[in-house]
Amino acid sequence: MTLGGGARVLLADDDEDIRDLVAFKLGQAGYAVQAVDDGMSAWEAFQADLPRMVVLDVMMPGLSGIDVLRKIRGSGAPEVPVLLLSSRSQDADIDLGFAIGATDYVIKPFSPRELLHRVNGLLARTR
């Protein structure tokens, strides 16, 4: 279960509960989580210091997760795996997300354990 090794994960969610929950879960597993509460901050954090992985909530005011993803993929930075969190299994979000370059997708309500497995898996695959 513990894979982290201090790998930096950038997490963006305007919902404080989810933010704290995911940060906690990933933190327990050994990841170094940087949590921000909106899209703009996520983009600025991404630019300031390239993370190993990004977890984005789709539904955020201002810049949504999709918008941030678009900027990340368009930035020319190396292929950082991006995991999207969305509140409903809307096909459109999934389609749009993958079209823009999301690596994986988790639907809320989510299982924290499953999220951790996904994160571990993504990082293992993209070493």
Place this chain on the structure above:
Amino acid sequence: MSAAEVLVVVRGGLEWLLALGAAPVLVYFTVVNTFSLLIIVLAALELRMQQHRDSAEVASHVGELIPGVSVIVPAHNEQAGVVQAVKALLTLRYPRHEVVVVDDGSTDQTLQCLVDAFDLVPVPRAVPQDVPVEAVVRQVLVPRDGRTRLVVVSKDNSGKTEAVNTGINAATETLVAIIDADSVLEPDALLRVARPFSDDPIRMVASGGSVRAANGSRIVDGRVVRVQLSRRWLPRIQVVEYFRAFLLGRAGWSRLGCLILISGAFGLFRRDLVVEVGGLNNSSIGEDFELVLRLHRHLRDQGRDYRLGFVAEPVAWTEVPESLAVLRRQRRRWHRGLWETLSAYRGMLLRPRYGRVGFLALPYYWVFELFAPLLEALGLIMLAAGLALGVIDVEFALLFLLLAYGYAAFVTLCALAVEEWGFHRHERWRDLPLIMAASVLENIGYRQLTVWWRLEGWWASLRGKKQVWGVMTRTGFDGGATRAGRDRAAR
């Protein structure tokens, strides 16, 4: 006749005028402000209910029964911002939507910018003539990947109305949203404004979203990322105006069940109905207002049961005029559009067939929106002339000022209170006193100016002058606080 005699006559006339008009003017202002207050209370109740609904259904953005939306963007010489705007629209969160850009014979690089940015290829498709359009369509283009749901229609220049109607023709989804190229939508805008349709798919025919003034706010990639107040007083006052008029006016009216004005910057309509009533009307400048009234009339004439929805939570942001010159043109045009539309639909007034629209909403608009500047001007003239000639007593002057402006300032502050309670979008503490100051300052100079401008517009229409579109100078939305003032048709 000597000067003194003339003066006596004028004084006598003024006294007579005052005797006649003083009471009505005072009563008028008392009534209009009290009514506004009532509407605000109604809106507050509506807001409360919506809030509780939202909190009781966590993550309740629904996916079922959501109709598809075609977002129609008429564009004329918008090379500076069109690509950004279209990208922002394409990435709105919505299960099924397409963006239809209609290039109205732009003489700049608008079309080429779109072609380059989205890798467009021409397709031998003709745009159907569901709504009759005269101008010739030159080309229809789609992205080369065959997946991006964007359609660009290039046509000969013939004005915004025909551009929109062409867009309606080219639209393929159930609902159409007509937006301006410089409107900035929130990512969930379509989800929110389409919600009334998924609640009541049978009867809902149109829904509107609340619009806010974006001047001064930080905009990145076509999204408002930080709400900030402009540094200039003119936009600040308009922010307050928008709160009061768009947010609460609409929400309150919606609760009364007779919403007739859907903000031009963001309205969602059932495409088949818009086609049924003949699309946008070329000869009217109050386009969206006119369309909604036409829908009301058509549906009631047919005896069909229908609903209009309104979403109080802000969904769209727009740039308001920053200079007096542009503001003046805008207000003249609005009032002219109001007059022409109300006049065209006066047959609906006070007719039982048109229900609350005919008995409540339209009379209100006639008396309290159309005639408002006239009565206010009358009051101001009586005030000024009366004081100058010593005809008037200070009491009347003070009473008038109190009822017309003091009471109005109070009503606006109530609107602000509801905004603070319900939406609190302007989070910075330093903006709060500025907004409150703006709601008082509005009554000292600003309102009087708009009175004059509105009367100008009305008079121009009565004299049969043709409306001339202002010159649009745009530098693109992104990039900070200052941009050239611009002229827009929508209300």
Place this chain on the structure above:
Amino acid sequence: MRPQSLDIAIATTGWLCLGMMLLIVLLRVRRLLRARRQVALMAPYRRDLLVVGAGEDHDGAGARRLARTHGPAAGEVMGSAVEMLGKVRGTPADELIHLLTIRGEVSEAARRLSSLLAVRRARAAHVLGLCQQDPAVPQLIHALGDSTVEVRAAAAHALGLIGNPVAAPPLLRAVGATDAGIPACVAAEALLAMGTGVAGALLDGLADPQPRTRDVAAHVSGVGAFTRCRPQLRALLRDDADLTVRQTCAAALGAVGGAEDAEVLGRHTRQGVPLSLRRVCVAALGDLGDPEALPALAMLLHDPDPWLAELAAAALLQIDPGAGSTLSDMAGTEATDPRRGRPVASALLVAGLRGAVTE
């Protein structure tokens, strides 16, 4: 008007304005203070809640500490637990439900369903739904007839979360029972969450006198693949009074229909049928994917409405990607009428861009 009362009026207005400004500031302060207070109350328990929510409470110590809270903090903790419950599933959700149950929040919610305040009733329904309280289903069904639409919607949503199909018939009836009824989308979602047991209710719903109910039933039949409803869907497509319902039925048949539905869909693509319905039927034929539809679609390729013709060509390609060559022959002979364009060529081009044509 006497000067004195005028002075009073002016002063009053001034004070009212100032008072309102003060109120605005107070509203903001109250909101901020309340948020801060909530955070402060939660602070000692936040970590425990996160531990439970993350499924890391292996020894149950966190849950026990949360269960022992009392006073104002308890209310805050339970509220946060409910919020978190809406966001997680799996073991953490079970543990949160257990916490809420042993603290009596569930029985309290059942009581509050009959509160005088609509807000309380709605929230109570929400809690019962999140906690998967099957015993509360009869009460929630009763709440479907509440006087306030927000409560009805919350009850419907809760019934969906619980997922007991016995609630389906009353839910469908309630959709159109009153003017606002139950928001169609909420009802549809709830029904879809109830599984296959709602088929009978859907059949009744399709026969309901209210168009909104029929619309919901038709939509759910399609999305949920309820093939038993096909005969009814066909009947409604033929002669329902409401055009929206007919369109929903057409779309549903496209999703759930079989070969025998191609005929009725095809019939409704002909002239004389409202244009919007014709277009929906064409799209549905494409989704249906049955070769039975090909003749009807082929006829439409010459329809005067260019978009309809293009939709038909696209549907043809969807059913039979190998028809590309036949269609391109036809495209070659399309007259270049600027009013009509070249729909078949257009459809081929778009399909080709998408990579959906085979030779």
